[in-house]
Amino acid sequence: MDGQRDEGHDDADDRDDPVTGDDRPRPTGWWVGAAGPLRRLGLIVAVLAVALAGAVLGVLAGGQVSTDIGPFRANLSISPARDGGTTVDIPPLGALLLDSHDGPTHLTVRLGALDQGRTEALIDDPASISRASQSAVEDVRSGVMRLGLRTLGASVLVTLILAGLIFRDVRRTAWAGGLALLVTASSLGTAAATLRPQAIEEPRYEGLLVNAPAIVGDARRIANDYTKYAEQLQRLVGNVSQLYTTVSALPLLEPTPGTTRVLHVSDMHLNPTGWQLIRTVVEQFGIDVVIDTGDITDWGSEPEASFVASIGLLKKPYVFIRGNHDSGKTAAAVARQPNAIVLNNTTTTVAGLTIAGIGDPRFTPDKNTSPAGSGLTQQVADQVIGVGNQLAATVRSSPRPVNIALVHDPASAGPLAGTCPLVLAGHTHSRQVSELPQAPGQQRTTLMVEGSTGGAGLRGLEGEKPTPLSMSVLYFDQQKLLQAYDTITVGGTGQAQVNLERRLVENPAAGVPATPTPTPSGGVPTTPTPTPTG
Template sequence: MDGQENEQPTTGDAGAPASGRGRRWALRPRRDRRATGPAPAPWVRVARRVGVALAVLAIALAGVVLGTFAGGRMHTDIGPFRAELTLAPALRGGTTVDIPPLGALQLHSHEGPTHLTVALGALDQRRTEALIDDPASISRASQSAVTDVRNGVLRLGLRTVGMTLLVTLLLAALVFRNTRRTAWAGGTALAVTVGSLGLAASTLRPQAIEEPRYEGLLVNAPAIVGDARRIANDYTKYAEQLQRLVGNVSQLYTTVSALPVYEPAPGTTRVLHVSDMHLNPTGWQLIRTVVEQFGIDVVIDTGDITDWGSEPEASFVGSIGLLKKPYVYIRGNHDSARTAAAVAQQPNAIVLDNSTTTVAGLTIAGIGDPRFTPDKNTSPAGSGLTPQVADQVISAGTKLATTIRESPKPVNIALVHDPASAGPLNGVCPLVLAGHTHARQVSKLPESPGQPPTQLMVEGSTGGAGLRGLEGEKPTPLTMTVLYLDQDKLLQAYDDITVGGTGQAQVNLERHVIKDPKAGAEVPVTPTPTR
């Protein structure tokens, strides 16, 4: 009996163990029953934790990359420009300033795995005109540009941090379905993003703007603005060579005049048509030579005498007064109201804007380009225009046609900048002069029943398109045309003068004779002498 009592635990009325010792003995089998097997080895637990950590890190990095691409882009105003700021992951830090169509500047501005791109977009016309009308505002705009960039980059950084955190949390929640691991992934992404941006900010090099690497057309910028002394010496040599070769135009003129074709009759009016100077000072030298050698009576300029229409560029038109000949001008899309005002201040200049004038016996009507778009590329007449812009350009020709019809004197020559404006002038006057395309072209406007034919003459670029002339493999040539109008003020002949593009000085002259101006006969071309 005593042995049996020792083998069985003593219990109370409720069946519970009678002593604490008995209770501990009774619970041991239950703990043993919960065990499913032997405990995993330590290295297995470590490998599992490392795998989870690597998975969290991978999700965090993926969230940073996706979030940066999704949120690291915004638009902001920098001075008169509408700019796009883009932040992207990169192997090394830096900044790209994209200036279409000229190219880009590459700046080693900071360290770290982030790259900033500042793409300067279209000019805001309202702000641009405000800058041009108020010279003091240009200085303020240049000072505020730094603040604009700083504020834009700060907003971009905050936007990027927020987006990377959001994307990472969503991605981790989908993959792990575990609150703690999702939180770890979000914290890791936040640390990586803030750390990368902090590294960029702490290693910022403001002097990087002084050490740019040029791409695209801007590769020519160091040669233009880098070594002023060398450029001055080179330009002097080129100018001397050009003057000597352009002086040979007189010999070409003698050669052509000796051909059994056309001799200018007494009373002939000689008009020099120039266009699209784009700030090239060489164009003025060529104009002065031709004015003297050919006995020009009046110079006609169909616009784009400047590039951006800014206040500093206004001084470029000062050479007009040195010609000592009437200078009739209309504004191009690269010329501002300030440019037109500067031209009007020249003693021999006449600015036409949907108006007429009589000079050297010719009645001339002209209208400025309705656009001011100095940031736009040149395009062929009518191509690449939105319907709204096309209507705007064509309506300029319509307005001028109305002015010509209401003129008390018959208009001999009509002036527009873009050839797309010439259509409404068909049959209204015998000759329309234009520019804009940087490519010389002569054609007849479509004939209308009962209306006399209208000749359209599009000039190339008298300034070799300025900096834009360097875009192609070959520089744009400098071109101008001498028009011969008889006593009835009808075009009887014209000479196309072409000087090789910037850095070249080959001179060509082509004589074209119109057999019957009243009938609009075909235009034969004489042989082309070259010097």
């Protein structure tokens, strides 16, 4: 009996510990009562510590997913945080901070590059902009769900690996994995339970976005204005074809087979509607070359670089110089387009025209565009004039006579007087044509400053009347001298109108414009554009 009782007692004492997993024979004696609970407590604390460490490491290592939000490729990530909330990171402009939920997790949404295919779809079909805004909420919800599941999986997996390496025991590893799952699920559940959707209406700004309300005004009003404006421009773009039919029938200009047609655009400022107008004019007017005198973007950031993908759709040579809102990344993105040529104190020959150009010396995306020469410090003025001197030297040393010189700021054009017959510029968002002062015996040089082909982007919608979209079609004869040009102005006056006006050059060799000839418009109004001189 005693042997049986002792054997039974030994069996009970040798059972595995549910927490420690220890199956070794236990010691007997008075000290067991004190040492046993302490050991068990230590192992429990160790399992908890490993579970928490594994959960944190798993969240940091695997708590991120990439997803599509509208036209953007976005990265969503979760990190431990006491106060919770959401950060929408928009590099390099800054971030929006949303008090979206309570801790202990923080959600970061980092907007990356624009997807080329979806961006082109938005440009081609303005109705898809509305659909994209509606689907963006579902995109975010789907991305967050995938992020939550991935975070749970990463948390448990890292904890199991960590516990296995430390404890080398199946039961302790399983306990640690289960605790990590519980902790992570509770944290995500707390965030979901305290979600405040209305927080998106009350963001806080960081970085350059602090000035966003002052820069673009009321976002909702601008969005509404843009929708109405885009719908109006859709109808107006169709009128360009009708106007071209009328213009081409005029006896005032009969382009010969050797005539070269150049489309001059400038200051797009990220307005996708400008691409619709450019494509229409390229097709209807039989354009041979497109020349862009800069500011195709607003901030010169990497996400904006996808905006230039529409250049390739034109399937015509596209000659570009950088504006003060375009960065080196912008110029590089343009250069990657198969039909683009980026000039920076260099020359090129396209469609028989020899073109020289230089980029703006400044990169000031956070400053409003000011008229040429106004408000410039002496240092900036010297920079702007300096690039004109550099380009003038390049033009003089060119082995082929230069037909057109390109600068972004008209203030750079002065040194080019007498070096070539025509200088094209932008920057001021106001169309002007004038003759550069020249020394006796020099050839005459005409300066043509284009308005904003993008209606100055969002800034153009701040006022009661949007800034018009403008561009010019230049006609060069077989000697590559300017013989006439059409000025096209679309919208921007609060009325449904397209203005198109033709000007003949009386003396192409001198580059002197004649009196403008209004286009018979068949109900589409035309307004003469003043031609300042001096």
